[in-house]
Amino acid sequence: MKLQVGILSTSAKVGSTRRLREVLTARGHEAPVLRPKDLRILVQDDQPVLLYKGQRLARPDAVIPRIGTSKTFFGTALVQQFEQMGVFTLNSAQAIAASRNKLRAIQQLSRHGIGLPETVFLSSRADVVSAVECVGGVPVIIKLLEGTQGIGVMLAESQEGATAILETLRKTGQDVLVQRFVAESRGRDVRVLVVGGRVVAAVRRVAQGAEFRSNVHRGSKALPIVDLDPAYAETARKAAQILGLAVAGVDILEGRDGPLLVEVNSSPSIAGMEEVTGLDLASPIVDYLERNVHLRPLDVAQRVTVRRGYGVAEVPVTEGSPLTGQTLGQIGLGDRGLRTVCVLRDGDAVIDQDDGLQLREGDRLVLFGLLSSVRDLLPTHGPDRRPGGSEGVPPGA
Ligand SMILES: Nc1ncnc2c1ncn2[C@@H]1O[C@H](COP(=O)(O)OP(=O)(O)O)[C@@H](O)[C@H]1O
Ligand SMILES: [Mg+2]
Structure with a gap:
């Protein structure tokens, strides 16, 4: 062909x-x-x-x-x-x-148990000091939302420095995020190349001299990693999958407690990584393309909503929910005009579910069909255990 x-x-x-x-x-x-x-x-x-x-x-x-x-x-x-x-x-x-917008990318990744450094994004009129405190105080990283090659990533060692940088950037109308400085990974990071859901190569980049950014364009030295820690491989693979990238270069800091993802690149350097690793990395990309060229995965939620009232939505199985302990068959989804896309459980998607699958508290049922029928299954009481749930100050307090 x-x-x-x-x-x-x-x-x-x-x-x-x-x-x-x-x-x-x-x-x-x-x-x-x-x-x-x-x-x-x-x-x-x-x-x-x-x-x-x-x-x-x-x-x-x-x-x-x-x-x-x-x-x-x-x-x-x-x-x-x-x-x-x-x-x-x-x-x-x-x-x-x-993936291009660093904030949007980590927001999308943040519900999936991927290690991320604490990051705060705030209105250009909000208080700077409290923003820095939010991520644990100085030193902090201040980052432009769409920088690249290390340009637009700044390190503020003091509160005064952070204030000066943030005020300057605000004057020029730039939106920035403030991120915990992962000191133990200073000047080093891991770049993982993911192709079609598989890790094909990884390198460690080490900055030279006093530089804290490990981008190759900032003069860092890159070394091949032959036995990549599985936790790093999993972080990279998951990030590419969640963002929907077939080819991705994932930048990961080496945090004290494991991988901390900072960025996902959709046009990662292939030639540079080949040079460092001695691997042929263009071939797996072309393999993937040849295998998938006739495939057109689509966003179900977007396509089916062409039909009025239809969509894909989630039903959480909360504490005390009547769904707890019931099997999919017992709920009678078919009679309600609903089809099960999958059941989200323990950070994974159960996709080979059958009528006998018994629901547990904490599950999330992803359904396709008439949204009014989905509405009938939603909990009307009980605490919401989804991330970002019900703890904290009520809005309007
Ligand atoms: N929170 C952080 N803590 C420590 N170092 C960081 C942090 N964020 C970025 N860096 C350093 O700066 C480099 C560039 O940051 P990154 O977010 O990848 O932006 P770019 O798009 O410019 O590559 C990283 O490779 C890393 O060495
Ligand atoms: Mg980067």
Whole structure:
């Protein structure tokens, strides 16, 4: 099967783009480089179109997005247009956008038991001192939401320093997050490359001199990790899965109590990592693409809601819930016009459930069907044990 795989990249000379092309062409595929600046998006009813150098672009079989952080908006818009045209995109527009914003990414990851450094995000008018206290006091990391290559990551050693940085950034209208400085990982981190849900390579990056950032662009030295700690592998794999990225470079700090994820990159360097590890990393990416090019996973919740009143929703099995101890069969979901997508239990999804599966307190039942029928199953009393539950000051206090 010969494929036409467009690589969305600013230049064929970029190392990672060059490597992907090498592997694709060696396997008999065509691999044109599509430069964003040559493309134009044309939105019209019923017919998504891309213009390439002024001409209508014929639909390729697949696209590999290699999008620089300075081009996120246009880049993801291009990827979305390819998706509308029915093209397989290695990473989806939605997943790229979700990972690109550091705050949004860790927010999305925060319900899944992935280690994250305490992070606070606040209104530009809120009190700075209390924000710093929130993450355990100085030193703190102050970070732009969409920085890259270490640019936009600052270390404030004192409260005065933190205040000065935050006030300056606010003046220029920049939104920033304040994060606990993981001192035990100062100048070091682990970069894990995940492809199609598998860890294919990992390196440890160590900053040189007084630098606290371990980005290669800040002059750090990278060393291959051959026996990656399974906890780190699991963190990386889970993060890529939750954000929906087929290819991801996950940056993890080495915290005292284990991995602490700081960032997920959707266009990670492949060539650089190949150099350090001596592994061929372009091939597993092309393998994944070849295997999945005809697959179109979709967001069920989004698709089915085209039909009025339908959707996918969750029913928590709370303390004292009448659902506790009942089997799926006993609830009579079918009679209510509902289908079970899965049961969320102990941080995992039970997907091979049958009518005999007995519900336990703490389970969350994910159902598809008429939302009014789902509503009838929702608890009306009892404490809500979901994360971010009912403890704390009531709103309006
Ligand atoms: N909370 C933190 N504590 C300690 N070091 C950090 C922290 N956040 C980032 N760093 C350092 O700064 C580097 C860059 O941060 P990261 O969030 O990955 O942004 P970038 O997109 O610029 O790579 C990390 O690789 C790490 O070395
Ligand atoms: Mg990084």
